[in-house]
Amino acid sequence: MMAAENKGRTLGDHRRGFLLSVSYNGQLRKATMKFLSEDGRSVFLVDDPVDHKPYCLCKIPPEELEKEGELSSIPGVLGFERVTRFDALTQQEVTMTKIVAADPLSISGKPSGTVRSVMKEVWEADIPYVLNYVYDLNLRPGHHYVMGGDRPEISITDIGRAVKSKLEQILGSVPPEDREMIEKSAILLEQQIPNFLRVALDIEVRTSERNRLPDPNEPKDKVVAISLLDSDGSERSFLLVMPEQGHPPKDMLSNEKVKFFDNESEMILATFEALENYPIVVTYNGDNFDLPYLRNRARSLGIPDDRIPLKMGRDSADMRTGVHIDLYRFFLNRSIQIYAFNNAYKEATLDAISSALIGKGKIQISGSINELGYEELWKYCRNDAALTLELTSFDESLVMNLVVLLMRISRAPMEEIARRAVSSWIRSLFIALHRERGILVPNREDILKLKGELVTTAIIKGKKYKGAIVLQPKPGVHFNVTVMDFASLYPSVIARYNLSYETVRCPHDECKDNRIAELPHWACRKVRGITSSVIGTLRDLRVGFYVPLSREASSKLAMKKYEVAQRALKVFLNASYGVMGAENFQFYTPPVAESVTALGRLILTDVISEAQRLGANVIYGDTDSVFLERPSEEEIATLSRRASGKFDVKLNFEKEYRYVVFSTRKKNYFGVTEEGIVDVKGLIGKKSSTPAFVKEVFSETLSILSEVKDAKQFEEAKAKVAQILRDSVERLKSRQVPVESLSFNVMMSKNIEDYKNALPQHIKAAIMSSREGSAPSAGSVISFVKVRGKLGVKPTHIASPEEIDVDKYLQVFETTCDQFLEPLGIDISSKGKSSKLVDFM
DNA sequence: GCGGACTGCTTACCT
DNA sequence: ACAGGTAAGCAGTCCGCG
Numbered sequence: 001m002m003a004a005e006n007k008g009r010t011l012g013d014h015r016r017g018f019l020l021s022v023s024y025n026g027q028l029r030k031a032t033m034k035f036l037s038e039d040g041r042s043v044f045l046v047d048d049p050v051d052h053k054p055y056c057l058c059k060i061p062p063e064e065l066e067k068e069g070e071l072s073s074i075p076g077v078l079g080f081e082r083v084t085r086f087d088a089l090t091q092q093e094v095t096m097t098k099i100v101a102a103d104p105l106s107i108s109g110k111p112s113g114t115v116r117s118v119m120k121e122v123w124e125a126d127i128p129y130v131l132n133y134v135y136d137l138n139l140r141p142g143h144h145y146v147m148g149g150d151r152p153e154i155s156i157t158d159i160g161r162a163v164k165s166k167l168e169q170i171l172g173s174v175p176p177e178d179r180e181m182i183e184k185s186a187i188l189l190e191q192q193i194p195n196f197l198r199v200a201l202d203i204e205v206r207t208s209e210r211n212r213l214p215d216p217n218e219p220k221d222k223v224v225a226i227s228l229l230d231s232d233g234s235e236r237s238f239l240l241v242m243p244e245q246g247h248p249p250k251d252m253l254s255n256e257k258v259k260f261f262d263n264e265s266e267m268i269l270a271t272f273e274a275l276e277n278y279p280i281v282v283t284y285n286g287d288n289f290d291l292p293y294l295r296n297r298a299r300s301l302g303i304p305d306d307r308i309p310l311k312m313g314r315d316s317a318d319m320r321t322g323v324h325i326d327l328y329r330f331f332l333n334r335s336i337q338i339y340a341f342n343n344a345y346k347e348a349t350l351d352a353i354s355s356a357l358i359g360k361g362k363i364q365i366s367g368s369i370n371e372l373g374y375e376e377l378w379k380y381c382r383n384d385a386a387l388t389l390e391l392t393s394f395d396e397s398l399v400m401n402l403v404v405l406l407m408r409i410s411r412a413p414m415e416e417i418a419r420r421a422v423s424s425w426i427r428s429l430f431i432a433l434h435r436e437r438g439i440l441v442p443n444r445e446d447i448l449k450l451k452g453e454l455v456t457t458a459i460i461k462g463k464k465y466k467g468a469i470v471l472q473p474k475p476g477v478h479f480n481v482t483v484m485d486f487a488s489l490y491p492s493v494i495a496r497y498n499l500s501y502e503t504v505r506c507p508h509d510e511c512k513d514n515r516i517a518e519l520p521h522w523a524c525r526k527v528r529g530i531t532s533s534v535i536g537t538l539r540d541l542r543v544g545f546y547v548p549l550s551r552e553a554s555s556k557l558a559m560k561k562y563e564v565a566q567r568a569l570k571v572f573l574n575a576s577y578g579v580m581g582a583e584n585f586q587f588y589t590p591p592v593a594e595s596v597t598a599l600g601r602l603i604l605t606d607v608i609s610e611a612q613r614l615g616a617n618v619i620y621g622d623t624d625s626v627f628l629e630r631p632s633e634e635e636i637a638t639l640s641r642r643a644s645g646k647f648d649v650k651l652n653f654e655k656e657y658r659y660v661v662f663s664t665r666k667k668n669y670f671g672v673t674e675e676g677i678v679d680v681k682g683l684i685g686k687k688s689s690t691p692a693f694v695k696e697v698f699s700e701t702l703s704i705l706s707e708v709k710d711a712k713q714f715e716e717a718k719a720k721v722a723q724i725l726r727d728s729v730e731r732l733k734s735r736q737v738p739v740e741s742l743s744f745n746v747m748m749s750k751n752i753e754d755y756k757n758a759l760p761q762h763i764k765a766a767i768m769s770s771r772e773g774s775a776p777s778a779g780s781v782i783s784f785v786k787v788r789g790k791l792g793v794k795p796t797h798i799a800s801p802e803e804i805d806v807d808k809y810l811q812v813f814e815t816t817c818d819q820f821l822e823p824l825g826i827d828i829s830s831k832g833k834s835s836k837l838v839d840f841m
Numbered sequence: 842g843c844g845g846a847c848t849g850c851t852t853a854c855c856t
Numbered sequence: 857a858c859a860g861g862t863a864a865g866c867a868g869t870c871c872g873c874g
Binding site: 460464490582757759792 | 857858862863866867868
């Protein structure tokens with residue numbers, strides 16, 4: 001149905017659409033734009049109307065290139081063209097040669113037979129062609145377009161009056177040279193986000209041997225169940241009739257949501273047909289399993305390629321017309337996990353993520369999928385598809401909205417957001433800006449050659465340069481503690497001090513005295529750095545516009561909308577400093593990275609010494625925060641003024657604690673706010689790997705302590721705490737605690753065979769587990785208990801209460817409690833050899 | 842042969 | 857493949873020790 005619709009869609013018909021993506025059509029040797037129709041229900045394709053060609057740049061003049069003929073061995077090369085670019089590193093115009101090719105693979109992407117492989121020095125050859133296309137045509141993925149004239153034109157609607165006045169407000173307070181960019185970005189981000197019709201797909205495969213996982217590269221096993229659920233609420237599940245299961249049950253045969261097939265090919269073809277009706281296909285791990293399995297199985301069943309609507313990449317699977325989003329890849333993204341979802345899920349499994357975000361999990365089955373009957377199999381498969389779908393729709397389609405906002409900010413197609421990490425998104429934005437302004441995109445080596453040196457040394461072995469300051473906390477209980485912190489310290493520093501790859505250690509002699517903190521580096525006074533202006537813009541948009549709007553908006557729905565934008569910007573800002581210090585980042589600039597942290601240290605230490613000069617009691621601070629005991633309003637205001645006046649950085653009142661408890665350890669404390677909310681930082685009792693039993697006692701103890709309002713109430717609380725600890729120790733000793741509550745849960749970050757050094761305990765447990773039949777792999781959380789005996793550990797599911805090493809647990813218990821009881825003057829630690837927990841009782 | 846000091850590895854956390 | 861700083865537990869090594 002949609003395939004037919006795709007034909008005849010041309011420019012000049014004034015149709016409207018929303019730019020999803022750009023793909024490359026190898027037959028036509030052209031880029032193809034994928035647009036979502038205005039109603040969000042289908043995709044139409046528009047082939048490149050301007051005959052754009054792949055290219056890269058070099059510094060050898062065309063005449064010489066033709067003479068030397070080293071490029072003649074590459075048939076795809078079409079010709080050479082003289083062009084000028086601005087080289088930001090030298091701050092000079094350069095004349096370059098554009099080497100134009102008929103197809104992207106003649107430029108780069110293969111080990112040999114490309115321009116990239118035969119030429120010594122080329123520029124912009126490693127930018128994927130479809131991205132080049134986006135940048136050169138100044139396309140804005142995630143925006144509305146009208147098909148008119150000789151190319152699609154972006155279509156922008158007016159933003160509301162209330163939003164406009166808010167925008168004008170912030171424009172008054174930012175540097176004039178940034179105003180235009182901020183205004184334009186705000187208007188673009190404000191554009192309406194469409195409703196995407198989407199379908200979730202999940203398949204089940206029945207393997208011939210019990211414990212073998214199906215392999216997409218050897219699709220010898222039958223696909224037995226396929227579920228498709230869409231955002232309109234329709235659903236279909238296809239089941240293969242299996243001789244060993246007998247006849248399908250009557251009620252399933254009459255269920256219109258279920259269809260049985262005798263023939264697997266027909267079932268797969270029906271699935272392909274269904275998928276083609278959707279602009280967006282959502283899977284969980286479909287890049288590596290569902291889609292490649294379907295494709296390869298279809299092939300092995302003799303289905304011709306032209307009936308398979310998939311386009312396979314090396315480690316990805318795309319739809320030919322629509323867009324495929326693999327939520328596994330998206331949620332695995334660290335930036336998404338941490339900054340967009342506040343670390344709400346720890347493990348990137350469908351079960352863990354859906355449980356954490358929508359409160360629903362996978363259907364638990366006792367044995368293997370192979371043993372399920374028709375009905376169980378159907379329900380299992382359908383439930384997975386339902387969870388996958390819901391992950392895109394919960395919270396007013398938060399995930400889809402987030403994806404679109406990230407597309408808009410990064411200027412990258414939808415697949416880039418779904419599949420690539422934050423450094424690619426930032427790279428995309430930076431390159432787009434270079435193209436827009438006619439600036440040559442520097443090679444990583446160009447920057448490194450000029451600005452490779454580092455002058456600071458890291459505290460941690462193996463790190464490249466010095467980072468932030470962490471103050472030694474003053475141990476003990478502190479009442480009425482105010483926490484102040486700098487708003488987006490590092491992005492602010494980058495913006496304020498003009499830190500960018502071309503402006504730090506710029507070529508101008510006149511700038512050399514504009515030194516950065518205590519470093520020998522200097523920052524340019526003459527030109528605005530590209531990266532510092534873009535990061536400054538994003539920060540101003542977030543801090544001045546979206547954060548206030550997300551708090552003040554008139555409706556709940558509007559607040560949510562601004563909240564998503566605020567978070568999307570946060571993802572970029574949080575990574576903006578880090579990428580400058582990341583070796584693989586295209587714009588990696590060591591002196592920029594160490595300048596950022598040096599300025600951060602300078603600003604923090606300055607504010608702290610000012611606080612001390614004022615007579616305030618600074619009890620702790622970490623990177624961008626200051627903890628003050630009983631400060632006066634006056635002191636708070638003075639410090640804020642100083643930060644703004646001297647460094648142009650906002651120092652905000654963050655929160656006030658009724659009291660805070662510090663030990664001697666850094667990054668380890670808990671605090672109770674006026675409302676009785678307990679903030680726990682870094683303590684063992686909060687760690688995800690700590691046994692549930694210990695965690696429970698920990699939080700019970702804390703909740704007692706949170707009731708404490710003043711110093712004298714501590715005495716009563718101490719008595720209660722002592723009682724809880726006594727009971728818990730008793731329960732441990734008498735082995736009343738179930739083994740499940742004693743399990744440590746530790747992430748296995750590599751596959752078992754990749755542990756080359758001494759085996760950590762969780763890996764020993766993982767090895768035992770795999771001998772028992774289950775096969776943990778990289779990313780799995782290993783559950784184990786500590787037992788008596790040589791190995792010392794055992795997977796939780798095969799351990800019994802009698803073998804538990806009670807002494808070990810008493811020790812864990814002791815360190816956990818000691819972390820916060822010691823500063824309270826409650827001493828339970830063992831000064832001698834044996835645990836003194838008992839003495840404490 | 843054993844224990845303490847030390848190092849390196851690994852994980853989880855903080856900013 | 858965003859960064860560095862901190863804590864903690866475990867495994868292994870070295871050294872001293874009649």
